[in-house]
Amino acid sequence: MKTLTTTEDLAAFCAEARTHDYVTLDTEFLRERTYYSKLCLIQMAMPGETDDNAVLIDPLAKGLSLEPLYDLFRDTSVVKVFHAARQDLEIFFIDAGVFPEPLFDTQVAAMVCGFGEQVGYETLVRKIAKGSLDKSHRFTDWSRRPLTDNQKTYALADVTHLRQIYEFLANQLQKNKRAKWVQEELQVLTNKSTYIVDPENAWKRVKTRTTSGKFLAIVRELAKFREDYAQARNIPRNRVYKDDALVELASTKPATPNDLGRSRLLLREARKGDIAEGILKAVEAGLACDPANYPKVDNSRDKLQVNPALADLLRVLLKAKTEQAGVAPKLIAPASDLDAIAAGQRDVPALSGWRREVFGDDALRLCEGKIALAAKGKDVTIVEL
Structure with a gap:
């Protein structure tokens, strides 16, 4: 060797x-x-x-x-x-x-x-x-x-x-x-x-249960500071503070070093020095954010009016087409994308590129009523209408 x-x-x-x-x-x-x-x-x-x-x-x-x-x-x-x-x-x-x-x-x-x-x-x-x-x-x-x-x-x-x-x-x-x-x-x-992590968008990776604009503005500033700090010093972001501590800080909104000292989840090293100063400035910036610039969570898919019967038919079609092509169904489209198609959305990966060849074209024809599905023994076949 x-x-x-x-x-x-x-x-x-x-x-x-x-x-x-x-x-x-x-x-x-x-x-x-x-x-x-x-x-x-x-x-x-x-x-x-x-x-x-x-x-x-x-x-x-x-x-x-x-x-x-x-x-x-x-x-x-x-x-x-x-x-x-x-x-x-x-x-x-x-x-x-x-x-x-x-x-x-x-x-x-x-x-x-x-x-x-x-x-x-x-x-x-x-x-x-x-x-x-x-x-x-x-x-x-x-x-x-x-x-x-x-x-x-x-x-x-x-x-x-x-x-x-x-x-x-x-x-x-x-x-x-x-x-x-x-x-x-x-x-x-x-x-x-x-491969480029933009600190301005780092907040999108933090899981929260709150969609309040002011809360998310603080999360955004805290996540941005953490990313900048970690990149500049080449240390893991969790060594600055973990996500659960970040969410806690966005909730408690500390304004002084003494406030930081009362945090349950913040690492001891983060309660003083440059990190503590950065946290307090981030919280202050989040609180001062103009409501017009609050970050917004994309929950458009949560509000989709999904046709459940059509979604089920798309699942059957996907299974049939992927078995025929010899590829995993999840490689073509996850369940959420099938629901989106059934709700009328067309900007999903399954409807472009090679996935469209395997599944997308027939999925659209199914949605438009141009084809139907029929069982033939153990197989599912497409019936032209």
Whole structure:
């Protein structure tokens, strides 16, 4: 097992990788103690059946630059293959503002090839590569050095089996002509907005039971301060204060340090210093907010006039169409989207892109009374009207 610790060795490996059609990649990282993921290890493999052309890259090695890897990411002649790539891509985007191009995600490809929703790597290794994985190091501290041979073996398996999985899925996509389905799904993964957390909108992730404008204005300011503070210091937002403490602060509206001292849920470190000052200023700003600028919760779907009979028919249609296509129903449309369609909404994912081909077009025809559903043995068939 070769571990690359110099920029020169990484550049040489990436130069060789450019002579192949694809490379497989994975990362190991830590995020428990930081806001942004700490990259600890990169695994890569070129096509083949042995471990000879697979390497580990140590981003913690002194003086190592990842620029040769990023140059490979920009080389569109080589497909970069990941499994469940979102967190990996976030690391590279935050570090260098670059996305691998072209990208292939075997989890996404497996979903459209009939392996179910969010299928795990271990499942694909078992079903496609006919292998098994040792998951004993799943929760290891990848920042500690030196890495053991067992850790290296575990890490390398995440890219060596991936070669066979990629070749199988790529062949399946070519056969069933679903490659564009995968490309549509990957557009979200390669969109910068997927990885940028805007402090102004951080409040939308806080669960509350109150829709009061003044209350939500305070929540917005508290969430904004927490996000700014956590990003600037690269610490988890929960280390500033947790959501339940944030909601408590929005309810009690502390105005002085003594008020903060009476909080039941606020961490001791947050009752003094910069955090305490930030909390008090955030509460003050929320209280001073013009009612015209109060945040509003989008509850439009809660007020939909759903036709329950039509919603049930759409569920039957969805089951029939997904069984025929060999994809998981939830991948096409969750129950809430079916209710929205039955209530007359048309801006749902199931009615666009490849989902429209599989289900959306017939769903609209069902809503318009142009088709009916009939049982034929164990199957549900469409009847033209």
